[in-house]
Amino acid sequence: MRIFSGIQPTGALHIGNYLGAIKQFLELQEKEECVFCIVDLHAMTIPYDPRTLPKNVLDAAVCYLASGIDPEKSILFVQSQVTEHTELAWILNTVTPVGDLLRMTQYKEKSRQFQKDLNAGLLNYPILMAADILLYQTEVVPVGQDQQQHVELARTIARAFNHRFGPTFVEPRVSLPKTGAKILSLTDPKKKMSKSVPPSCLYLFDEPEIIEKKIMAAVTDLGREIKFDPIKKPGIANLLTVYSQFSGLAIPKIEKKFRNKGYADFKKSLAQVIIEALEPLRKKRKELLSREVYVREILSQGAKKARSIAQSTMEEVRKKTGLV
Ligand code: AQP
Numbered sequence: 349m350r351i352f353s354g355i356q357p358t359g360a361l362h363i364g365n366y367l368g369a370i371k372q373f374l375e376l377q378e379k380e381e382c383v384f385c386i387v388d389l390h391a392m393t394i395p396y397d398p399r400t401l402p403k404n405v406l407d408a409a410v411c412y413l414a415s416g417i418d419p420e421k422s423i424l425f426v427q428s429q430v431t432e433h434t435e436l437a438w439i440l441n442t443v444t445p446v447g448d449l450l451r452m453t454q455y456k457e458k459s460r461q462f463q464k465d466l467n468a469g470l471l472n473y474p475i476l477m478a479a480d481i482l483l484y485q486t487e488v489v490p491v492g493q494d495q496q497q498h499v500e501l502a503r504t505i506a507r508a509f510n511h512r513f514g515p516t517f518v519e520p521r522v523s524l525p526k527t528g529a530k531i532l533s534l535t536d537p538k539k540k541m542s543k544s545v546p547p548s549c550l551y552l553f554d555e556p557e558i559i560e561k562k563i564m565a566a567v568t569d570l571g572r573e574i575k576f577d578p579i580k581k582p583g584i585a586n587l588l589t590v591y592s593q594f595s596g597l598a599i600p601k602i603e604k605k606f607r608n609k610g611y612a613d614f615k616k617s618l619a620q621v622i623i624e625a626l627e628p629l630r631k632k633r634k635e636l637l638s639r640e641v642y643v644r645e646i647l648s649q650g651a652k653k654a655r656s657i658a659q660s661t662m663e664e665v666r667k668k669t670g671l672v
């Protein structure tokens with residue numbers, strides 16, 4: 349089975365990116381053919397500094413590798429190094445109704461957030477994402493909940509293209525993790541943890557003192573009971589999910605462990621659980637940061653492999669669409 353997913357180099361990865369997406373990648377790379385991408389072209393749809401983009405791309409590669417993506421098992425590459433992504437995106441533009449783009453939740457939210465810098469790229473983002481996915485004849489796209497709608501649109505676009513030009517693309521389906529598909533903000537547990545809202549984030553590579561500080565300050569709910577109730581207690585329910593994901597303990601077991609204890613005891617223990625679980629990743633990242641040439645070589649080899657799949661898909665697309 350072919351798997352594809354991407355992460356934007358828009359800043360440090362947070363535990364939402366890890367629990368929603370990367371943890372799925374790690375399981376899938378053991379048994380499937382995985383293609384993972386650093387989607388730098390997507391990162392250009394919101395205001396960014398061209399001087400820091402190359403560093404962010406390299407950081408994203410280091411984060412992927414430190415989290416356990418194995419270049420022997422998976423293809424890891426940078427989107428802009430395989431030009432077929434933008435070529436296919438243009439063609440898919442011509443089979444995508446504008447109305448479908450306007451109803452995307454991410455577009456509605458981001459166009460409010462970046463009102464002053466609103467560009468067509470933000471609206472067309474899901475078409476480029478469809479191109480990313482369809483180029484590799486992807487069957488499954490592991491993502492967090494926020495990206496589910498975009499993957500469903502990629503499926504609709506594949507169907508529209510196949511209908512108009514004849515069978516060409518596999519119709520991809522989404523894979524969400526059973527738990528952790530939407531990790532919530534530490535400061536406002538009604539919203540998701542988001543790279544573009546830094547105070548909401550617990551970063552994957554925060555130092556232990558920072559992890560402890562952020563967890564102790566995380567916004568929780570009224571009362572003192574440690575109970576999984578996402579409606580009445582979204583803050584505690586979110587922290588219980590994180591506890592469970594990093595410790596491997598089922599949520600009822602954690603509730604039992606903290607029966608008759610307060611939020612402070614629970615949070616102290618949670619911070620320790622996260623610090624310990626992420627320690628090996630932090631070590632690996634420090635080591636990789638000093639091996640830039642090695643990381644760049646992985647990306648270059650990954651781009652070569654990705655290009656060969658992408659070129660064969662594009663050859664067929666050009667034939668089907670009359671671009672010969
Ligand atoms: N809070 C989250 N919980 C679970 N999964 C999440 N993902 C993102 N936030 C959460 C998943 O992480 C993968 C990579 O995300 P991205 O780099 O493409 O960025 P994004 O989806 O736009 O989310 P970010 O990182 O929080 O950035 P902004 O600030 O732009 O919203 C995706 O699979 C995503 O679902």
